[in-house]
Amino acid sequence: xxxxxxxxxxxxxxxxxxxxxxxxxxxxxxxxxxxxxxxxxxxxxxxxxxxxxxxxxxxxxxxxxxxxxxxxxxxxxxxxxxxxxxxxxxxxxxxxxxxxxxxxxxxxxxxxxxxxxxxxxxxx
Numbered sequence: 394x395x396x397x398x399x400x401x402x403x404x405x406x407x408x409x410x411x412x413x414x415x416x417x418x419x420x421x422x423x424x425x426x427x428x429x430x431x432x433x434x435x436x437x438x439x440x441x442x443x444x445x446x447x448x449x450x451x452x453x454x455x456x457x458x459x460x461x462x463x464x465x466x467x468x469x470x471x472x473x474x475x476x477x478x479x480x481x482x483x484x485x486x487x488x489x490x491x492x493x494x495x496x497x498x499x500x501x502x503x504x505x506x507x508x509x510x511x512x513x514x515x516x517x
Contacts, residue, residue: 401428401441401449408437410451410462429466432456440481442492444509452479452494459494459505472505479503484511 400415400422413425428449431438436455443449448469449462457477461470476498485493485504492508495501 403431403438403441403451405437405439405454406435408432408434410438410441410449410466412466429462429468431460431462439479440483440495442483443512444484445512446509447512448509450482450492450508452482454478454480454497459492472508474503475499476501484509486511486513 401412410428410431412428413422432453438451439454440452447464451460457474459472463469476496478497479494480497481495490504491506494503
């Protein structure tokens, strides 16, 4: 997230997203807790990215969708993919392509130009 302290990560095979605070000085994750269930199995969330509103976009592998979660972990939208295996997702930094997703089943790169603008990558 934009605060450069909050870390969200995916546990793909258990269909879970987790959140915690990263302590860069001591290289440890603090206050780790469940953020959201993401998928129904046998696989789940893979690549994740944020928009400028700090909504989390999670590619749900084997379910053909990108789930969109608000900061409070509420599922607020779902984008459908043409294949069942979206993997990576990222926002085009130029803003022209919107959300860009790699889809492994069909071997495609998919663009969702109206999905929003990505949160800039933190370079600390």
